[in-house]
Amino acid sequence: IAIKFNEHYGQTFVIPEQQIRDEVAVVPGTDGQKMSKSYGNAIDIFGDEKVIRKKIMGITMDSRPPAEPKPDAEKNLAVQLLKLVAPAEVGNDFEGRLRAGGLGYGDLKKALFENYWNYFAAARKKRAELAANLDYVNGVLADGATKARTLAQTVLKRARKASGLE
Numbered sequence: 001i002a003i004k005f006n007e008h009y010g011q012t013f014v015i016p017e018q019q020i021r022d023e024v025a026v027v028p029g030t031d032g033q034k035m036s037k038s039y040g041n042a043i044d045i046f047g048d049e050k051v052i053r054k055k056i057m058g059i060t061m062d063s064r065p066p067a068e069p070k071p072d073a074e075k076n077l078a079v080q081l082l083k084l085v086a087p088a089e090v091g092n093d094f095e096g097r098l099r100a101g102g103l104g105y106g107d108l109k110k111a112l113f114e115n116y117w118n119y120f121a122a123a124r125k126k127r128a129e130l131a132a133n134l135d136y137v138n139g140v141l142a143d144g145a146t147k148a149r150t151l152a153q154t155v156l157k158r159a160r161k162a163s164g165l166e
Contacts, residue, residue: 002014002015005162005163009163010162012158012162013159023083024084027081028080029041029043030042030055030056030059030060030077032077043055043081045120046123046124049117052113052116056078056109056112056113056116057106057109057110057113059078059081059112060077061076066101066102066103066105067101068101069100069101070098070101071099073095073096073098073099076095076108078105078108078112079094079095079098079108081112081116082108082115083095085112085115085116085120086111086112086115086119090111090115094108094111
C-alpha cells in the first residue's frame, strides 16, 4: 500500500528494507518443511520443557545405523536446527561427527534439546517476570501507544496533505 501510495502521490511513506540473514531466512520445522504453527511442525520457545523435549526427540531421522558415515550431514534436520541455537563450533562439531559416523541420532537430538533450551532460557525468564507483573506490562503498552499515536498523527497529516485531503 505504501509503495502504491508513493507512486501515486509522491514520496510520503518510508518503505522498510528487509533485514533477514540468509542462514535464518527459512527455519526448518520438525518435519523438514518451513517451520510454522499452522503446519504443526513448530517447536515452542515458551512451552513446557517435557513437551519441547518430546517434540525434538520425535524429529524423524533416516534409518542408517549410528556407525555409518553420513556424507550429507549438513542436510540433517537436527544439525540444521542445532546450528541455529548452538555456538558455531558446537554445530560444526556435531555435523563433523555425524559425517564421520559413530554419532547416534538420539545423542544429536539430546544435544539439540539442551542447546535449544539454553538458547531461549533468558527469554523464558523475562517472559515469566513480565507475566508476574501485568501492571508494568500494561503501563509499557500504554506508553508505547501514546508514542505511536503521536508519530502516526504526523505521518497521517503528511499523507493527507500529499493526497489533497488536507
